[in-house]
Amino acid sequence: MPALSLDHWNVFCKDLKKTVAFYEKYVGLRDGDRPPFNFPGAWLYAGEKPILHLVSESGRKDHGGGAIDHVAINCADIRGTIDRIKKDNVPFEVRKVPARPLQQVFLHDPDGIMIELNFWHEADVPEIDNSGKVPGDRLKAQKKPTKKAKVPA
Numbered sequence: 298m299p300a301l302s303l304d305h306w307n308v309f310c311k312d313l314k315k316t317v318a319f320y321e322k323y324v325g326l327r328d329g330d331r332p333p334f335n336f337p338g339a340w341l342y343a344g345e346k347p348i349l350h351l352v353s354e355s356g357r358k359d360h361g362g363g364a365i366d367h368v369a370i371n372c373a374d375i376r377g378t379i380d381r382i383k384k385d386n387v388p389f390e391v392r393k394v395p396a397r398p399l400q401q402v403f404l405h406d407p408d409g410i411m412i413e414l415n416f417w418h419e420a421d422v423p424e425i426d427n428s429g430k431v432p433g434d435r436l437k438a439q440k441k442p443t444k445k446a447k448v449p450a
Contacts, residue, residue, distance in 0.1 A: 305348050306368055308410060313337060313353040315407050320349060323382060323404065324370060324412060343370070367403070367411035367433065375400055375416035379424055388436050391424040400425065403432050411436075 310316040317339050320326045326341035326349060337353035348370075372378065375391075382389050382404060389404040400422065402414040411433050 303348075305350050307350040307352065308406070308408060309352050309354060310406075310408050311354045312407060313339060313351060316351055317341065319406050322385075323378070323387065324414065325372060367413050369401075369413035369415055372402075372414045372416055373419075375402065375414075375419045375422055378402060378414060378416075379422060390426045390432065390436055391422060392432055393421065393425045393427075401432065403436060405436065 308316070317328050320341050321328060326343055328339050329342040329347060331338065331340040331347075339351045340347035341349040341351065379389070379391065379402065382402070387404055389402055392401045392403070393399070394401065398418045400416045400419060402416070403411060404414075405411055413432070
């Protein structure tokens, strides 16, 4: 039985509205149709595919083990994405993958999940981090911004 592709990932979020707004604004996903489950949540779409399932915190104790480091999504328009992130003072870092026409933007969602936005075959941006640190290490070391990021509700 060969695997064909990743279908979706599921996140238990503390604030459903804030999390939906984050993924719409910074990742470009779209809140869409979801089956009428008996618990609150949302399905976020990339095109016609619901790739992120959100479940609102409801006191559930048995969350995942926490070993996954990040989730990566192919995107377009690195310059516009960085400008939007900067405007809202959201901490991020940019990496250039060696020997590949790929730049990556790393940021964290409202529940602390690291998101990698992949931009293939786009012009290099000046924000590329050449520190040599593992992606995410610089973000962890950064102080929280004094001005809280404004994510639309």
